Amino acid sequence: MPGVTTLVIEHLDELWPVAGKAPRSGPDQGNHAPILDGAVACAGAAIVAVGTTAEVRQAVQTIAATTIIDGRGRSLVPGLVDGHTHVVYAGDRRDELRRRLAGATYAEIAASGGGILSTVRATRAASEQELAEQTRARLVEMLAAGSTTVEAKSGYGLDVDAEVRMLRVIAALNDEQPIELAATFMGAHEVPPEYRGRQQDYVALVIDRMIPAAAGLAEWCDVFCDRGFFTPEESVSILEAGKRAGMKPRIHADELAASGGPGVAAQVGARSADHLVQVTSEGIADLARTGTVATLLPAAAFFLKLGRFAPARDLIHAGVPVALATDVNPGGGLSPSMPFVMSLACFAMGMTFEEALAAATINGAVSLDRHDRIGSLEPGKQFDAVLVDGPAVNLLRVNAAPIAAVFKKGLQVHARR
Numbered sequence: 001m002p003g004v005t006t007l008v009i010e011h012l013d014e015l016w017p018v019a020g021k022a023p024r025s026g027p028d029q030g031n032h033a034p035i036l037d038g039a040v041a042c043a044g045a046a047i048v049a050v051g052t053t054a055e056v057r058q059a060v061q062t063i064a065a066t067t068i069i070d071g072r073g074r075s076l077v078p079g080l081v082d083g084h085t086h087v088v089y090a091g092d093r094r095d096e097l098r099r100r101l102a103g104a105t106y107a108e109i110a111a112s113g114g115g116i117l118s119t120v121r122a123t124r125a126a127s128e129q130e131l132a133e134q135t136r137a138r139l140v141e142m143l144a145a146g147s148t149t150v151e152a153k154s155g156y157g158l159d160v161d162a163e164v165r166m167l168r169v170i171a172a173l174n175d176e177q178p179i180e181l182a183a184t185f186m187g188a189h190e191v192p193p194e195y196r197g198r199q200q201d202y203v204a205l206v207i208d209r210m211i212p213a214a215a216g217l218a219e220w221c222d223v224f225c226d227r228g229f230f231t232p233e234e235s236v237s238i239l240e241a242g243k244r245a246g247m248k249p250r251i252h253a254d255e256l257a258a259s260g261g262p263g264v265a266a267q268v269g270a271r272s273a274d275h276l277v278q279v280t281s282e283g284i285a286d287l288a289r290t291g292t293v294a295t296l297l298p299a300a301a302f303f304l305k306l307g308r309f310a311p312a313r314d315l316i317h318a319g320v321p322v323a324l325a326t327d328v329n330p331g332g333g334l335s336p337s338m339p340f341v342m343s344l345a346c347f348a349m350g351m352t353f354e355e356a357l358a359a360a361t362i363n364g365a366v367s368l369d370r371h372d373r374i375g376s377l378e379p380g381k382q383f384d385a386v387l388v389d390g391p392a393v394n395l396l397r398v399n400a401a402p403i404a405a406v407f408k409k410g411l412q413v414h415a416r417r
């Protein structure tokens with residue numbers, strides 16, 4: 001029924017449009033404000049009007065079947081976009097956590113059979129159904145925390161079959177639950193044990209066999225370009241091979257050391273460079289020059305106790321559009337919550353609430369190349385939104401879960417119990 005108003009939410013204390021079909025950067029990242037006594041009207045999945053309640057009431061006609069929600073005492077923000085996760089995996093590494101907190105190093109845990117390679121073993125052994133089942137439970141948590149679009153990577157299979165299986169799980173889950181998933185092939189996440197000392201051979205396997213197998217299943221190709229993982233030269237050759245197979249590039253850059261990732265991003269035209277805890281001023285200049293989104297993952301820096309966070313203020317000052325993501329993963333990615341990440345962005349990285357909200361919505365949408373459709377509340381866009389108790393800044397109250405409801409494609413897909 002195109003054109004028929006199906007849903008109106010009105011009398012919202014604050015409605016945050018975060019308007020934009022391009023990334024918000026520099027002063028513009030935080031230069032936006034809520035509409036007071038705001039309202040939004042939808043026809044099916046599409047937003048048809050946004051404004052004050054009086055404006056929206058004048059602009060649209062409702063019928064008896066129109067759902068009308070009174071938003072008094074509440075606020076509405078665009079659905080949160082989590083542009084960097086490793087949410088598909090099997091196994092559980094929480095036993096390592098207590099050891100890590102008691103002082104065990106990553107190397108000690110890896111030597112006793114833990115770490116990422118224990119996830120690789122469990123993921124390789126899991127069936128498609130088992131992987132889907134474990135991942136589905138994580139997506140339920142993410143939806144309840146306001147995420148309506150989530151990127152999901154392969155990268156715990158590290159052989160052709162298991163990488164393809166992970167990507168198939170992403171495709172299946174994308175069809176069967178409310179969160180839209182963006183699939184990323186990341187065979188170059190780590191060198192598997194059977195290729196230790198033969199990194200060149202593994203890179204060749206990624207390029208010659210995994211990338212052709214992932215083509216058509218993955219929208220993006222990602223590489224862990226960092227000290228001890230993949231070099232800038234290897235990263236360029238993998239990301240270029242991905243491009244030839246139709247996958248757009250994105251990159252893990254400068255998490256553990258300044259290791260050339262931003263230069264690789266500039267060279268291959270990556271849409272997003274992620275982590276950037278150790279980024280240099282040259283790296284920031286590379287990202288600013290090419291308009292690459294900087295996706296920051298402060299929860300990863302926090303849970304890994306890196307002792308520092310990415311220089312969000314320097315990036316914003318340089319005009320780099322900053323996005324935020326959870327980095328959900330079985331090691332240091334303990335939180336499925338974008339509101340927690342926004343809180344870290346504000347209280348640990350010095351971002352304003354307005355900057356963090358743009359980072360978690362429109363700039364995340366740009367990082368996933370979906371900004372023509374999602375990331376803001378504007379007529380013509382898809383209605384993905386989060387209804388928050390009180391003012392939207394309540395999202396920063398990490399454990400208070402002020403999320404009353406979540407909407408995807410014009411439908412309420414989560415309500416707080």
Ligand SMILES: [Zn+2]
Nearest residue numbers: 084086252327
């Ligand atoms: Zn990652």
